[in-house]
Structures are given as structure tokens and as C-alpha cells.
Amino acid sequence: VTLMKFTSWENGYTNKITRARTLFNFIFYFLDRVSRDRLKLNCNMSSDILMLEKRKEIEDILNSYENKNEFHYDIDTKLMMYNEQAIILKISSNNVHNQLGTWTINGGLEMKYDALTVVSGRRFFRVGTAKAIPWTFMEDVWKGYCIDLIEKLSMEMNFKYELVVKDQFGELDPVTNQWNGLIGGLVDGELDIVIAALTMTSEREEVIDFIAPYFEQTGISIVIRKPSRKTSLFKFMTVLKPEVWLSIVAALAMTAFMIWILDKYSPYSAQNNKPKYEQFRHFTLVESFWFALTSFTPQGGGETPKAISGRVLVAAYWVFVVLMLATFTANLAAFLTVERMQTPVQSLQQLARQSRINYSVIDGSDAHQFFRNMKMAEDILYNVWKEIALNQTKNRKDFRVWDYPIKEEYGQILAAIERTGTVPNRTVGYQMVLDNEQGEFALIHDSSDIEYEVYNNCNLTEVGEIFAERPYSIAVQQGSLIQEEISRKILDLQKDRFFELLNAKYWNASKLSACPNSDDSEGITLESLGGVFIATLVGLLIALITLAFEVVYFKHKRAKVAEVSVVNNTVHKDKLMYGHELFMTLGRSSNSDDQTRWANKIKLDSTTGRLNNALFFRRNKFQN
Template sequence: MIWLLDKYSPYSARNNPDAYPYPCREFTLKESFWFALTSFTPQGGGEAPKALSGRTLVAAYWLFVVLMLATFTANLAAFLTVERMQTPVSSLEQLARQSRINYTVVEGSSVHQYFINMKFAEDTLYRVWKEITLNATSDQAQYRVWDYPIREQYGHILLAINASDPVPDAKTGFQQVNEHTDADFAFIHDSAEIKYEVTRNCNLTEVGEVFAEQPYAIAVQQGSRLQEDLSRALLELQKERFLEQLASKYWNESARQACPDADESEGITLESLGGVFIATLFGLGLAMITLAWEVFYYKRKQKNKVQILNSKPELAFESKSTLETKVAESVAKLRRRGKALKKGNVVKSVTFGDTFKPVNEKGVSVISVFPKDYMP
């Protein structure tokens, strides 16, 4: 487009060399591509076009380049900053080591009892290790281990749960997580119910993997005939993939695609940059309008110039007549002055003509002066 505007604009350095007597950059097709490429660098594209239409296009293109570079730089900086600041929790060990995220469980639930049992197991192991280490004799050097070999994490988790107060039911736990918009609260609960709740609420997310996994079971009386019937029925349901259909119905992850922030991690998209391209297209349209105005103005100016040149002979004729009248009047004045001098016995010779003719040393010489375009 720069090459096209520079080629057809009557006010470019190529088409108007009289206005630019010094050497100017000629925007050929190759030079225009080089100008567009170097505009992305801090060095700049160099000398810009001389015509107003070309400069309008270049201004719009430079605005596009600045916005694109600024957007890319800001997006890259934000991406690197978020990657460095985020510390995702993906296991119970990471949850126990951090202190920013508070968490809780349902009071009296199987999950709560699991942490209580694990805390009791840790205390029991610690007490046994302490007794073995302190009571070891000189013949039992293998038991003299002064560093406790087991990491105490369940005790810290249970203390954090008690500090956050266990909730009475699962609904309250999910509600507390939903109310903390800064992602500083977690709810530890049954994985099946968490997956179901996550598919229904866009503000919730599942973090980490399943721990302390235990299968569901149906209890019947020992030796009951219902045990065999229930086992066969469950096998038939698995064979018909009925359980998988239930899982896909109630734990459908595709339902989260309707969430407004589902594509938040994609960064900059073409939709978000639509305004930049619209501004560039607007600048291109303005440049084409400016080119049309330049051509129209140039042709109109040339037309007026031709009309002025055609009217010059009449003006010259009128000037010639006026000049002849003035010359005749001047000649008459000189003759009257000569007669007056002659009466006063002062004789002076006067010469009239188109060239310089000196009369004598005491005489008067006359030079006839006419305009440049005057033709006698």
C-alpha cells in the first residue's frame, strides 16, 4: 500500500521532484517491504513518504506496531509473573507445609476421622521410636537414631482443621469455599461429591489427587442369599456400562465449558485484538481518501493554471495600450519643457528612441524602457 500511494500520489517525491530538490527515498515495492519490516524494530523504518496520504498510512501502521508490541510485552510479563507467583497445592504434603490457605472438613465425617486416626498413628509411632531410641543398650546401636525418620504432617493438618472449625455439613463447606474469592480456603471432602459440585459451580475447582481411597460397599447379613444377587446385579451393570453412563451424566467435565472464565488461561486472542485491526483498517481507508483528495486537488489546480495562461494575451494587450499612452504623455511633457527652455534661450538637444543615444556633452540622452512581455 505504501508503494501504491507513493506511485499515484501527485505530491510524492517521485511525482513532484521540483518540491524536493534534495535526494529523497524512493518507495519501490522492495523498499516498501523493508520499511514495513524495520518499523517493528526500535531503529524505526527510516525516512517516511512525503505525500500526506502516504504519511497517514504510515501513522496508522506505526500505531498498529506500537499496540502490538505493547500488548505482547504486557502479556508476556503478566504470564511470567503469574507463573512465578502461583504456588499450586497438589498434595497433602504441600497443604501441610503452607500457611496461606485455610482448610476444613465435615465434623465427624469419615475424612475427619481419617485425619484423627493418622494423627494418633503418628503419635504412637513417635512414642514407640522415642522409647526404643532412649532405652537402647550398647548392644543395640542400630536403634540409636536421633533424627525422627517419619514426617509429621497429619498432626499439622489436624491442627489447621481445628483452627478453622469443622463445618456441620458438606453444603456449608462448599459455601465457605465459594465465599472466599481470593482462593485462600479449601474444603477436604469425599471425591465423588466434590466432582459433582465442581461441575455445577464455575467458582470451584478440584485440586490434587484422591488420597485414602476406599471402595463403596453394601453390607448384608453374613451368609445371606442377597450377597450373590447383589454381586450379579452389579456385574451386569458394569457389563452394560451403566455405571459409566451415570458418571458421565453427573460428573460431566464438559459442562464447565459454559463458564465465563473457562478460557481465561488462553491469554491474548484475535477477539481481544479486534480494536487494533479496526484502527489500522480505519487508517488505511483514511489514507485512500486522502489520496483521492490529493489527485482531485492537483487536477483542479492544473486546470486553473491553464485558464490563467490562456487569459495572459489580453492582459498583455491592455498593458501595451496603457504603456503607449503613458509614453506619449511623457514625450509631450518633454517637448513642452524643451519649448519652454528654448524660449528662455537655453538650447538642449533631446533624443527619443529605443536605444541609448548620447547627443553631446551638454545635451540630454533618453532610454526607452518597456515591460518584458511588451512587443512594439
């Protein structure tokens, strides 16, 4: 252990006062011997400083004092004080004291060895950090990225430490001009080392020393809630508006009706020219509707009408079908792709230009200070430009523009943040983001913190690119001898890829795989196109129901036909018996000419095998 031992600690203040009185008695005795007025003595015991109204050079008097090295006279302040002496000792583990040097007010620091070769032997430090997830957080004990780094440095550098956790990183109070938080702890000597998510700034570097960065290039980013996807089995139907679907159905029905009309009344249609067309398609109303419907399929509607008027109508309808199919296909692909890739905003500039999404920062955070500094810079640039444009005499025409040439976007962003209001802490900020299910609130915050939350919460997403990048670094007191030692260890840990292991531990991207719909490249889900399969199943069900009706109808019709056939057979037998009876009657009552004439009339039909109906229905006449 290296320490400074003041000799006044051994002698005590009583001894100091005694020696001071001895000195002034000597001075007064010396002054009495010269022809001068007596000095007015003012002794301020509380500050241990004695002040004299100088009538003679005090240094000349001290030179005559035998114990002159015990006191110091400051020529600039005209103050005389006790010459404190400090002995710098190095105490080894076996309690051996080695004197490295001394320090006095008169002589300053006197080292027995080169000061650059003296490495602090102190192996106990007060290490400061600040609460920030995932850097330092409490789970029964303190854990986090910084805690792991402190433990690693403690083992590598062989020191013990006391952990001091503060709520603030450190800001300069403009009223008291004093630093608070971790920076204030280093300035006041309360802390020896600060290992936290501490950014390097020029203001902080004026009062403390930064070591080589341990976390490269973090910055500020934007986090919003993932817009909730409205899944629907019939989502493909939403590609076109309802009025478009109704228009398509109306066009299909109108085309089918017109095909039926044209085929029925056109003199050149197939059904009106049966001798010309041996086999043709009869376009009834049902058949015309089926033709219009099947025209949407790749195989087409089948045989077309024969009349030119019908073909012109079909050609125009086919153009309509091709355009509608192409439009639907393109819009369906774009609709499903954009649904997976779309986010409300893509950058800070887009966020600033829109008004639907509110956004804010954590009060007093680095992001908040960044926007305030950028707003101040814009104001300064505007004043400089205005001064040049208004007061320039030679080149005034070079500054004549219709509008201010620099965009004041940061002023607008800061004004929007003030309208929304800053959030008190990160917990409240992330909760506000999660409470807006439609992604209507965004938090602008540290990118590493946002990335950690995104990996651990499936409902959050980071948008835009990181801006205002800066590294995180370890800080020590100004002039600290352990600065170089820690810097060397940081470089060694980087070579050993220690920081990569910490990054993989606390920013584990594999957690995203557990999130639903985490991989948008997997393709279209069944939920989006399930309605297509449902429509197919509905068609199958309707076909089965239709088949049942067809079977029942066919059986009913066949039974009815069988009944009619029985009746026809009975009538046929009656006709044969009546014909025979009539023929015999004619043979008995008529001459040969009448018999021949009626015999030719009584014959079977060549196609049906039945008696001539005309003859059959004249039964009463012949019977009479």
C-alpha cells in the first residue's frame, strides 16, 4: 500500500502553535532591535494561518530564524503558514515500510525514484456504476455487463473493490457549477474508478480522464411497438374493395345474360341454323352464366357462340377478365409482401415530418441533451447566417435566397417532444410504447438499451438507423496512476474476445426466434389464405348435396316413367285387340274394296309399333 504520512499528525496542533509562537517571539524581538514601528499581529487560530502587516521583508527575518524550514511564507498572498511535510511510504505485504519520497510546501515533491516508474501499490478501489439495464441491475445481487467487467478487471489486476451504485451518470449544475452523480464522485475524490454506460463528452473530459472505450459505437435509436397484424382467413378478399367485387359479379351476370340474348335472337347463331351445324353448344341462360364464370379459369370458357355479335361480346369480356386477373394477382402479391415489411416510420426524419405518432425522450438522458444541443447549434447557425446576410455589404447578393437554407428539424423535434412531455425513466417510457397497440408512440433512447429490450420483448421493434454514435468508456480521476494499467487490460480483454462474449450474453439475438412471426421470410401463413381452402371445401360440400338431390330426383323420375310405360303397354294391347275386332267386323259387313281400303289404314306404326292413333280414335264411328 502506498500512502502519504503528514508529520503534523504526529506532532499535533499543540506543537504547531507552540512553534508558531516561538517564531513570532523571535520576529518581535528582531523588530524591537530595529528603529521601526511594531507590526500589528493578527492571529487566526481556526485556519492555522498567521498574517502580518509587512513593514520589513519577512523572508529576511525567517532567514535569521534557526528553524526557518518549519514555516512557509507565500509572497503572492502575503501569508505565512506552517510548512507541512508528507512522507510517501510503500508498505509491502510483510509490513515493511519503504520511503519513496517526501513532499513539503517549500520544497514540493522529492522522490527517491522516477515518478513514472512508481506504480500505485494500492489494491483497493471504490468503483462507481449507475443503474441501467443491462449494464447494472439488481437481482438479489448486482448483475449486468458492467458488473461482469468489474469482476474481470478485479481478477486480472488483483485488487479488491467497494461497489458504489448511483442513480445518475453526472451532470453539471449551472447554478452551483458542481458535478453530481458518478462524475461528481470522481471530481470530489469519492470514487477511484467509474465503470458504467458512460459516454465520452468534452464537458466531462475537462474534469476527469477517460480510458480506451470498452463498448464501441453506441448511439441513439427509435423504438415503437410492432403494429398488430389483423389475421383473417379471407384476407385475400381484402385486396379489392367490396364495391369492386360487386362490380365484377355484375359484369359477369350481365355478360351471361347478353350471351343468351344474342344467341337466341341472332339469325346467325347455331340454334337458329341447325342444318348448318350438326353439333353445337346451346347457350341457354344457365349455360351462358357457366361460360362467363369459367372464362376466369386458365382453360377458358369452352366453345364460343357462332354469331359474330356474340363473339364480339365474348372478346370484350375476355379482355376484362385478363385485366382483372392481372390486377388481382399483382395486388395480392404486393399486399401480402407489404404487410410483412411495413413499419410506420423508417428514420428520424420521417418521424419528424409526420403527426400521427407521438414521440419523446427520457428526461435528462443523453438523447434529451443531444436534441437540446442540436437545437442550440441550429439557433447559432441561424444567427450567424442572418448577421452575414443582413450586414454584408460586398456580397449581399450572394445571400439573397427565398428561404433559410438550413433545415431546422431538430428544433421541430424538440418542440414536439416538449408538447408530448418527457418521460421520467426508461420503465415508464417502454410501458408507454407497449400501451399503444397501433404503434402511435415512439421512444427515442440509447440504441444498446433499445436493442436489449427488443431482444427480450417480442412486441417491440427498432426502426431507423442509429445516429449520434459515441462509445462507452471507463473513467478515472484526472492524473490517476491506474489509468495506463486499466488501458492495457482493456486492450488485452479485447484481444481475448471477452467483450464479444459479454455482448452475446446480454444481447442474445436467438431469443427473437421464440417470437411469433419472427421471420418474415418464411412465407405466407395459412391464416392469410385459409379462405381459399374453405371456399374449396364449401364447393365440395355443395357438390355432395347436389349429388344427393340428383340421385333422389333421378329415382323419382324413373319411377314415374315406369308407371307411364305400364299405362302405354295397356293401351297398346287395347289397340291391337280393337284393330283385330274392327278388321273382322269390316270383313263381314263390307265389300272387297272397302275391306282393302280399311285394311291399309289398320296397320302398326313403323317406329312405335302401335296402331294408327287416328284410326284408334275413330272407334265410335266404325262401331256405329
